[in-house]
Amino acid sequence: MGLIKGIAEAVMEKAKHEVKDYLIKFMEEEKEKEKKTEEIKKEEIPAAVLKESVKAEELKEEDDEDEEILPLIESEFTKFTYKVKPKDFTIPGELADIIKMLPVEEFACFIKLMMFVFEQKKNFGYLGNTLRRKIGLESFENEKFDKTVENLEKYGVLKVEQVSDNQKTFILYVPFDEETMVKAEYQKPEKPQQKKVEKKPVKKVDEEEKKSVEKENDQQDDIPGKAVFGMENDDLYKSYRTFVSLEIDKAKMRVGRSNFDKIYMEAVKYIDKKYGFKVLSDSEKFKEYLTNYYISAFDIPTFEAWKKTKV
Amino acid sequence: MLDSRILLKSLNDLEVRIMLCKSAFEWELLAKKYVDVESNIKNFFKKKKIPENFAIALDRLRASLVQKKGELPPVDLSDFFK
Numbered sequence: 531m532g533l534i535k536g537i538a539e540a541v542m543e544k545a546k547h548e549v550k551d552y553l554i555k556f557m558e559e560e561k562e563k564e565k566k567t568e569e570i571k572k573e574e575i576p577a578a579v580l581k582e583s584v585k586a587e588e589l590k591e592e593d594d595e596d597e598e599i600l601p602l603i604e605s606e607f608t609k610f611t612y613k614v615k616p617k618d619f620t621i622p623g624e625l626a627d628i629i630k631m632l633p634v635e636e637f638a639c640f641i642k643l644m645m646f647v648f649e650q651k652k653n654f655g656y657l658g659n660t661l662r663r664k665i666g667l668e669s670f671e672n673e674k675f676d677k678t679v680e681n682l683e684k685y686g687v688l689k690v691e692q693v694s695d696n697q698k699t700f701i702l703y704v705p706f707d708e709e710t711m712v713k714a715e716y717q718k719p720e721k722p723q724q725k726k727v728e729k730k731p732v733k734k735v736d737e738e739e740k741k742s743v744e745k746e747n748d749q750q751d752d753i754p755g756k757a758v759f760g761m762e763n764d765d766l767y768k769s770y771r772t773f774v775s776l777e778i779d780k781a782k783m784r785v786g787r788s789n790f791d792k793i794y795m796e797a798v799k800y801i802d803k804k805y806g807f808k809v810l811s812d813s814e815k816f817k818e819y820l821t822n823y824y825i826s827a828f829d830i831p832t833f834e835a836w837k838k839t840k841v
Numbered sequence: 842m843l844d845s846r847i848l849l850k851s852l853n854d855l856e857v858r859i860m861l862c863k864s865a866f867e868w869e870l871l872a873k874k875y876v877d878v879e880s881n882i883k884n885f886f887k888k889k890k891i892p893e894n895f896a897i898a899l900d901r902l903r904a905s906l907v908q909k910k911g912e913l914p915p916v917d918l919s920d921f922f923k
Contacts, residue, residue, distance in 0.1 A: 658920050666866040775922040795911030802907045810910060811872035817921040 601686030602628050607701040609714035612651040619648050622705050632685060635670075639678045640687060642667060644702055650814070652714065657690060657698040766840070770833050774821065781828040797823040845895075848885060851878050852898045859905050865913055868906070875902055 621629070621644070629640055642665040647655050655661070662668065662675045670678065679700070682688040687703045706713075782790050801819045802810050809815045825832065831839070855874055862868050882895055891899075 656920055660917050660920060663864070664866060666864075668864065668866075771922050775918065778918065791915065794915040798907060798911040802903075807872075807876075807903060807906075810907065811869065811876065813869065813916075814921075817916060817918055820916060821918060821921070 599681055599684035601684065602631055603686050603703065605686050605703045607689040607703060608706050609654045609701055610652065610704075610706060610711040611714050613710055613712055615648075615651045616710065619645055622707075624705050625703070628703075629687060632682075632687070635674075635678050636681050636685065639665075639667060639670075639675070640682055640702070643688070643700070644704070647702060653704045654699055654701040654714070657700045766837065767833070770836055773836060774825065774830055777828060777830045778821075778824050781824070781830075793824075793827055794820075797827070845885060845892075848878065848882050849895065849898065852895075852902055856898075856902055856905060859902070859909050862909055862913075865916065868910055868913060872906060875906055 621641075629637055632640060643655075644653075646661075646665045647653055657679070662670060662672065667675060679688065679690065683690055689701045689703075691699045691701065693699050785793065797820055798810065800823060801816065805815075805819060809819060824830065855871065855878065859871055862871055879899060882891060882899065886892070886895070
């Protein structure tokens, strides 16, 4: 019995040592595993950080590209009008060489703007809310259109001027040609002089001629949209135009959208019948006659009548 | 040489495009096209009277252009008064 007990104790002792060794080994293996995973993590983190930093750099570069648009030319912007509107729309060679370097969207926008102002015999216009639609860039979002115009300004082929709090104008860079163009800035001071020159011969003409001139003037006064000769700078006339605009807006609210559309339809038919299709397709003239129609339709006082109430 | 059938076809094409027109900008382009085609027809028949089918097609086209202009949203006058 004593021998068996001794053997059993010896086996137990050995088993204890083996278990102890096994546990120590197991613990060491676990520690090594943990170390390895920590090392892998450490290796992965810098890679991710690197990736992120590369991405950030790329974004930065993109932003920089957006911001760092260098002008294609150092241009002087002159507002001009054509002496006689050329038969065909042409792009001067010098300008073509410049704008062909523009990105496609800026290029399209520039050409469309140029064609739009060309129709009005000039190289400038208002940068209003409806411009995008007028030039046929409805597919552009407002923000995108603003950005494109901004980029064009950065490229140095367009200049935006803040005329008043709400009004902006744009000037396109088109090489000035003395033979076919006249600088628009020089025309402004001439207007009051022209008015005086017009008045003098009127005093000298016979009574009959006087009457006919007065009649013509009366007829001109009846068209509020029409730029009455020498009246563009007249504050009274300007305020009358504002008054007409407000009255039309009021009438629009009063009659409702569908009725206003019907009135517009009638106006279009009336203008076509009375003044011809050419007036209908000429946007400026059409606006003149449309305003006149609204004045008649909504009983808005004429300039003369309105002036009397003001004096 | 310009064939009268080409002119008649361009009138018909224009009529279809007017039907599909959806914006004032598009309308202006079509109006210009109409004026061009009209002058082409007048030039083509300058020595003779414009045939009835052409005259009718031109009238119809003009009427549909006027109708379409009236149907499009009213012209915005806000710029005009500035």
